[in-house]
Amino acid sequence: MSGQTKSATRGNRANRRPKRARRLDNEGIIPVLARAVREIESEAQRGRVSPSARTRFQVVALLVREERARVKADAEATEAQRAEQLKRLDGVATILAKTAARDTSLLMLLAEDAEVSDAARALRRKMIAQAGLEAPEEETPEAPEGEAPAVTERRVVPQTVLARQLANPFQAPDFDAVAKRIEPKTHRLANWELIGPLLRSFELANGAPACLEMPDPKLRRTRDGLEMMRHQAQLVASVQEGHRTFLLADEPGLGKTAQALLAAQAADAYPLLVVVPNVVKTNWAREAKMWTPRHKATVIHGDGNDIDGFADIVIVNYEVLDRHVGWIGDLGFKGMVVDEAHFIKNRKSQRSQHVLQLADRIRARHVRPLMMALTGTPLINDIEDFTSIWQFLGWIDEQKPMPELMARLEETGLTPEDKAFYPAARRAVVDMGIVRRRKVDVAADIPARRIADIPVELDDEAGRSIREAERELARRLVERYDRVIAARKPEHRAASLVDGIDEELVRRVAEWERDETDDNAAGENVFSMIRRIGTAKAPLAADYATQLARSVGKVVLFAKHVDVMDTCEEIFQRRGIRYASIRGNQTPKVREKNIDAFVNDPDVAVVVCSLTAAGVGLNLQVASNVVLAELSWTDAEQTQAIDRVHRIGQEEPVTAWRIIAAQTIDTRIAELIDSKAGLAARALDGSDEEVTASADIQVEAMVALLTNALRARGR
Template structure:
């Protein structure tokens, strides 16, 4: 027998250690726990950046892998409990941000950055893994059961056999050869470059001198509009036209198409403004016939130069739209496509890809005064529509511009240079205060009201019950006299997460009840304004609030027009025209979601916000229906606030959460804070006050 430390002659050598079998699972779980805490802290501070989302997704994927392995392993109960605790942290953190919530889905796209970080995390604890294969390309969208081709479109195709495009020039264009940046993940750094903006660095490409109309349309462009049209005349072909609401983006888009000769032109819009787009086309380009797609398209003019269609019916028309031979495409209220998993986004991106494949230089324009609502990530789908990026990397001219900087994301000057590269691709952003100083000012004035009677008592009782429920949860989890801010937030997030399971009151049902209780007071104030100051726009979120206001207007003999989401386009336009043109119609009762975009209601300078939005962007969109080019009076938005209720806290939080677009696009120094946190912050404030 050999002495200790002495190898036996002829003894079998130990087998090479398998890193997958010998790895320290405790180290992996500890790494996941620590990283999850870092993510949670970042989310609490409102800094859910693309880098944080990448880290969140990597931790989630590793957590899922570990859980799957441990379920088949012996003596793993304690480790599974630790994984459950980490999963709880991820779930409650995801409640704060819709972008994080989407990453928890089974079919969530795993980015190259996430795969790389996942491997690095495993290597940190001594685990080597084989490189992951690239995911298969997403499946081609299946054809829905019902697709239509309007008869007039068939007639047009038969009448002009030369419409078939020539693909040769497009197919032979050389691809951009990337060099320095080939191995870098660039989409997140590009998004980060806008998060780091500020200090007066506004986002607007260099624009040429104003363009002069070559045809008389009877209307005159303002200088800022004419400069944007001049860029299209000079050959620029992709634009994110992000001027503040009310600066005439519709006219700019129509005349940019005229300058670029981008006909036939496809215009995709919200249903509420479909008829108005056709009218604007008749005003600005009367020599270009426009047609509106309704339903199955039975009334479509297949020989029109401008085809206007709403998002909701794109699915049944995708087939012929992609083959129609469009040389230009405009997407109005482009923030509607920010969710790339939605059907509307997928259809828009599909049509844009097919237009690009058939035309080497189409005019593509995304129009939105509020491109950023909750997160910098809202840019992704818009940039992809414009052809600047795909799912994983910059494309064509943008990649070439990034290469020309000579920088990589590791270099200090990369982010400023990268942001300018994106801006030069075609971001056009102007503020009213800079280009339309003749538009009178606007202000938001809060009108606190007391909720009396049984409704007021019931709402206050419900709010007390909500607070009591959260306080009990806090007291069960903590014995300290000092308020634990982290625990407060955890309970508030759990309250939001469990909303769907609760049978009692929650923050959403309470806000709806408050809106119902305020409806009579808000409507009465609108009547007083109409009788003393002229036309008034009355905004509400819920149908029952609009119904209650309408009933009061009828009772008091006040004529009004109703603009809602469930109306046909012609009925809605008829009501809009009645409010704008009929002096006897003094109030427009509008849905905050259906009428908050694309309408021109400059005839009114007073707005009543009977219910609060969850975001500053939605509130701003509604106010800017009146505060826009053509307004001659100062605009006042009167917010009706239920005093001494959660309604007042929501109003304060909406004001404090403004600033995402201001920082990313306007060069403001305001901190970027996702607006989606309003519900959470309201609950945090309620619980903190109760504990104090």
């Protein structure tokens, strides 16, 4: 029994031993949290919260969340004991809320996807130890986007891997390596910079879809008797004819996992390495057992002590890859699959460096390994998102095309000076292995989907507060803009104005605001504002989902922040709506239990999902209605969420109901998300739709806010 439960149990004996009860109330994690939150509150009352206090704030919030879940799930405690513990936790949470009201930048630390620093992890372990509890083992964190890999890494080698290496210490060399390597004779393009023109060729789509021409499949059944859809069988047939690199960019829900596993079987690319997000690695093992049952799959958890070192398919998640890159690089993999490949779009990040390093080591041992990058959303913000994926596949390095692609470009007889170079170059890259199929093109049994916006009016105190916060943010942006204008020499002040506004400066001011660190930011910011809007919308979103559940059946509700999910779940409970919950802090067992409850229990009407934790790897096609309680920052994330429902097996039209706060920045963000959808459409689907600028939506939202404020002032 844990320290907290002991405290609660003994607390019930207060009528018999009052003096003991008071001392034992100081046992467990709750007193530790109470002391810490009082210190944070005291500092906030004196002024700006220091960085160390911000770390304590986040750790206390995380531990309160974990302890609340533990108390609710404690089957040994009585109802009275659970109520007492939850009451004490509510007291800590109330102080957290009051502190956040004094410094709203603290709200960002409560987000489901908020970054947890090494200092926060260390403090969390320390506080748990102070409570006399044992801290659970944690996975090694991913380095922040844009930072180089950590210098020191904890590397492990599972015992079963050592056994495999000892059983087969020598790997058969590839004697055909020299003969098979392509060394093109470079003439016209020797001194050209080609990466930029190649990317540009995808912006100039000219109406041509980006999809490799593949043979008609002769067989539609796997060797184990399972039926493949035609588009899946086409890719397998292409592998059988010798193709070995694929950017498989099929729309979400078209069975990319099955295609990758069957491709590996067709190429005999074993052992096969599969790198995936943490939330889908269990699903990959399940799919492997179904589609390729003759080849055992093993999943690496933590240090990998329980893996099968002799398995044909090794599945590892990005978060622990750094521990295993050493032995993985030496095992002799003949194929590698990277799922949700847009995760490696930043080549400077730790996970990208590890993935690219492993890909290079595999190619060094095998001339034509099977290399597959899977993603339904290969472009998030920029056309440059392609480059790290192309590098993983071996099509380019950091500076130039690799030999096979260079040979294809030389065969065109063109250079970037020629207008015809761009469609020819695009075709050359596509023929390297880009495969993009849309549901409307290949799966007639998957009905069309639609997104319906539900504007809501925030006319209560929260709505008025949000609109005032927007005005305050706009005032701060205008003041910064005016300071820069005033600092210019008089003769230069009007030189760059368009209709009285310096548009370049407007964008720079927005970028400064976004890049400013939390410790230096003053007042409201765009992130805390969006969080407040989400909190204000939560009751309305939950009410709408309740109406849908009662009229049309099961509903999937997505939210970004934990407090929004909490609010929605409380409303469902009051309305008598049974629900399941999918969150990032759940164990795989709890997550699977909640998914099964929603899918299989007819009385569970709603599943409340975290946008970041449940946006990939789930099959929820038992529902046909999705409620987006909060907006994402990208169209890709929104699409991934909707496609948990709109996928193979769906028998009804799918509608995503997007809850948008009218007369707030929420409306502008929805417009920006929709405009970003044109980027992937133009680059991959051959759409003529105009591509918007690739700046972050956060920046674009503040550009609109500042521009509107300047125009209103000029009237």
